[in-house]
Amino acid sequence: MGAARVAVVTSDAGFEHDADLPLIVEALRADGLAAEAVAWDAGHTAWDRFDLAVIRSTWDYARRLGEFLAWADATAGATRLWNPAPLVHWNSDKRYLADLAGRGVPVVPTRFVEPGEPCAQADFDRPGGVVVKPAVSAGARDTARYEPGRHADAARHARMLLDQGRTVMVQPYLHRVQEGERALVFFAGAYSHAIRKGPLLTEAGVIDNARVAHPGVTAHRPTDAELRTARSALGAVPLPDVPLFARVDLALDDAGEPVLMELELIEPNLFLRDELRGLQCFAEAVAKAAAPH
Ligand SMILES: Nc1ncnc2c1ncn2[C@@H]1O[C@H](COP(=O)(O)OP(=O)(O)O)[C@@H](O)[C@H]1O
Ligand SMILES: [Mg+2]
Known part of the structure; x- marks a missing residue:
């Protein structure tokens, strides 16, 4: 053989x-x-x-x-x-976040807006500002954050995506991404390693599709709470196969609790270059x- x-x-x-x-x-x-x-x-x-x-x-x-x-x-x-x-x-469509939230996973609070569905300016008016992004995306494409008070700009961004027939996500801007977003990597269900990276939406109000997807990557030792949340996300996938590889991206909410930003099962960068194990x-x-x- x-x-x-x-x-x-x-x-x-x-x-x-x-x-x-x-x-x-x-x-x-x-x-x-x-x-x-x-x-x-x-x-x-x-x-x-x-x-x-x-x-x-x-x-x-x-x-x-x-x-x-x-x-x-x-x-x-x-x-x-x-x-x-x-x-x-x-x-491939971040509406999967709603499936996971429905199964008890702590997820970044997300309002999904479908093309043809009305959305009010109030949806974009949050005390800490909002993030607008498409449900199908990678590398922060067509994604921007808006400062409090800029809800008209945020609504305009959403309308542009909706007019293209795309589902829109509206989330509160989680300020603690400034301390780093975490990415925990699993192989065949077992935790392997983790990294932390810097914030992407550093400039408010702009869509910049040339952003570096993973700025300032450093090794990260996840907390017990982070591991728990990552495992709960993997355990809540409503399909029978255990992913061969998975990256669980977590941010911290204002209370410091890890919440799921993304579960990447398609083509995540696994940051293996500095992780020979x-x-x-x-x-x-x-x-x-x-x-x-
Ligand atoms: N709600 C949010 N609060 C703070 N930063 C966010 C938020 N949503 C997205 N971002 C920033 O934008 C980046 C890309 O968003 P993400 O949801 O991971 O989509 P993508 O599939 O494009 O990677 C994140 O890594 C993060 O830096
Ligand atoms: Mg991401």
Whole structure:
């Protein structure tokens, strides 16, 4: 029997900017797997020649969602895909936060507004300011925060997204992201490592799609409360498969309690470059998923 063949799935942007990509391929090869990086949208890829396709840096998926979900379904029909297509579908629209909140997970308080649904200026008038963002997004695209009193600007932003047929999210601005947003990484349900990063929406009132997605990354040792909240988010996913990889992004609310900002199950940056133990855990989880069963 030959070595298990693994596609580490990326994109043009991933080939250029994903620092983890070559490390992952190298670690898998060192573990005896035949691994190669492949762009999800590379034409003519015969996905059935792989035992496993593991999604990593398909960073353009949010802008090409229909195409990407169709790719995930087709690829899941040709080989083993992780995370599986149903998880990818569910996780591609942040309305999943409402599912998790409904199951008792502490989530950033979120009002979802659908195209065609009325929304009042009052929805955008919160004492600490608001964040407006689309339900399908990554890398803080089309996202901005508004200072208290700027509700007319916030409403205009929402209307622009709604006019494009997109679901809008309105959240209170959590000021404690200035102390850092946490990202806790799990492999096959087990906690691996965590990082902290700086705030993204430093300038109020502007949509800046050229922002650095992860400013000022440093290693982070999660508190018990953070681990509890992260585990409750993973445990509340309304699908049977345990994700092969997951990143749980937490912010602190005004009371200092961790709340879920995002559960990333599609193509999260896993910050493996400075986490060699994490890289090894990931490689082991992939090898296990690629083994015949
Ligand atoms: N409610 C909020 N309060 C404070 N900062 C926020 C809030 N929502 C988003 N942000 C900032 O914007 C960034 C991107 O938002 P996020 O919800 O993580 O969407 P994306 O999928 O684009 O990463 C976050 O990492 C955080 O820095
Ligand atoms: Mg995020």
